[in-house]
């Protein structure tokens with residue numbers, strides 16, 4: 183894995199004929215915070231995104247619901263993929279995976295049960311995001327984590343065994359998704375196909391977490407893949423930047439290329 187700014191000339195060459203910029207939200211555009219509702223874009227990041235969107239085709243690919251991520255980013259005329267790509271909207275496109283919609287009643291019940299059972303664990307947050315759900319445990323005391331995990335597995339286990347949902351693990355969060363062969367990687371491929379059918383643009387993907395690895399793999403051959411991580415780690419991404427501030431620097435460089 184290479185530090186992006188050490189390889190800038192190579193990246194600049196790759197992007198010379200245009201780029202499709204696909205970005206994760208939490209941990210990429212905002213630092214990781216204690217509660218999901220506190221992850222608000224800084225005014226300068228908001229301004230940079232707006233300027234980037236004037237020069238490049240832009241999409242935000244998040245585990246949040248579309249409504250949530252759209253409210254946080256606040257830009258019209260760009261692409262949004264919510265719930266890890268189970269729903270995608272943008273200029274002239276709309277996709278909702280029907281299998282995910284069918285799993286919705288189960289998810290509602292599951293969230294209710296989790297809320298009830300996790301009620302006595304201080305700091306546990308059950309978030310129903312429509313097509314997917316999250317259990318956040320960043321605020322849970324370390325010594326209570328094993329207990330939380332046990333309850334979580336007991337409640338969700340039968341739904342995994344019956345093939346209704348599956349679980350992924352992010353930064354201090356369990357994600358519950360419909361058991362459908364779909365992830366950020368497949369969503370990103372779908373967006374590239376729809377937005378740029380002639381494959382003229384270079385796809386760029388920037389993300390910081392486990393679910394972004396699917397997108398990194400999907401774009402491994404053709405794209406510019408960038409992990410946000412203080413240290414270079416084992417990842418499918420080709421490049422890394424250290425933090426959200428360096429993501430900003432990257433955007434500034436992208437804008438300067440077109441100015």
Ligand SMILES: [Mg+2]
Pocket residue numbers: 206207208209210389390391
């Ligand atoms: Mg993230």
